[in-house]
Amino acid sequence: MEPSFAAYNQWGQQGSSSMMMMGAAGANRTVVDMVTPDMRHLIDPHWYQFPPMNPLWHGILGFAIAVLGIISVIGNGMVIYIFSSTKALRTPSNLLVVNLAFSDFCIMLAMSPAMVVSCYYETWVFGPLMCELYAMFGSLFGCGSIWSMTMIALDRYNVIVKGISAKPMTIKTALLRIFLIWAHGLIWTLAPMFGWNRYVPEGNMTACGTDYLTQDWLSKSYILVYSFFVYFLPLLTIIYSYYFILKAVSAHEKSMREQAKKMNVASLRSSEAANTSAEAKLAKVALMTISLWFLAWTPYLVINYAGIFQTATISPLFTIWGSVFAKANAVYNPIVYAISHPKYKAALNKKFPSLSCAGEPADDGTSMTSAATAVTVGDESAPSA
Secondary structure (H helix, E strand, O other): OOOOHHHHHHHHHHHHHHHHHHHHHHHHOOOOOOOOHHHHHHOOHHHHHOOOOOHHHHHHHHHHHHHHHHHHHHHHHHHHHHHHHOHHHOOHHHHHHHHHHHHHHHHHHHHHHHHHHHHHHOOOOOHHHHHHHHHHHHHHHHHHHHHHHHHHHHHHHHHHOOHHHOOOOOHHHHHHHHHHHHHHHHHHHHHHHHOOOOEEEOOOOOOEEEOOOOOOHHHHHHHHHHHHHHHHHHHHHHHHHHHHHHHHHHHHHHHHHHHHHHOOOOOOOOHHHHHHHHHHHHHHHHHHHHHHHHHHHHHHHHHHHHHHHOOOOOOHHHHHHHHHHHHHHHHHHHHHHHHHOHHHHHHHHHHOHHHOOOOOOOOHHHOOOOOOOOOOOOOOOOOOO
């Protein structure tokens, strides 16, 4: 009996048609397909042109955010505990350090769990209200971090550049600055909740942030004004502060070398000079911390500006890096303070011996305090013989 080749041909045609239909269906799938119906009204049409992200990226992002969250919560929690419970560290200037650690602690405690869960489901699963709150708190704690850094830089400027002529920071002054930091942050982060811009899902659909794709000027003006007061103004203030800090320290070191040469000695290292050297080192540490912060948040600025000015096509995968770099900044500060702050290191060695860095703590003269720092950069008086 001859086989029916017509049947084989019919089967082959049906198979080809099915594969074409599946291919067409696959080609029509977008990154928005996984979004829940109650979130669809927040999705910009821009994202419908992109296919779904590879699930592997969601897994990598979720794992990275989980690790960063654990390290940040533990690290910043230790900073808050040690600075608050150690009498020698309870100074006005260190209130700003504690405020910075508190902001970094909260940003990961508030954002990391929700993002990890959303990465597991490959879309935001907590609804529109939680999306807005998630983005608002992320923006608020980000503002808190950068302006805490800015206030620390201004305090260093006051201590090192002005020296003993400067008015020392008091507890009352420090608390006032902290209040202004959070009041300023609330103004900018509440604005989108009342119609000036809005909070929407980001391109990867697992986190939420500001709307940088809507092209009306009301929405674009928020991004521009917000970036000035929360990015460019703090950056310029910090650059100004550290320019004069380094200039003052350099002039002081130069005068000390010239004076030592006149006295025919190798070096003049009085206690004042030692304090100056310690302050210079702490200024470099703070500058490094601030540079890392701006490195962390610059990708978000680039993404927002690319959106409002339409200078580049923003893909869902590209928005992942904004999330990772921004949240990684909350990990930097406890590491920096653990390896560079002598009194913090001494307290860490006492309270958590197994976590302390190797070696003996440095001299207490390097404490980050305003009131206890007697640095007169312009003073050229020689030490007694």
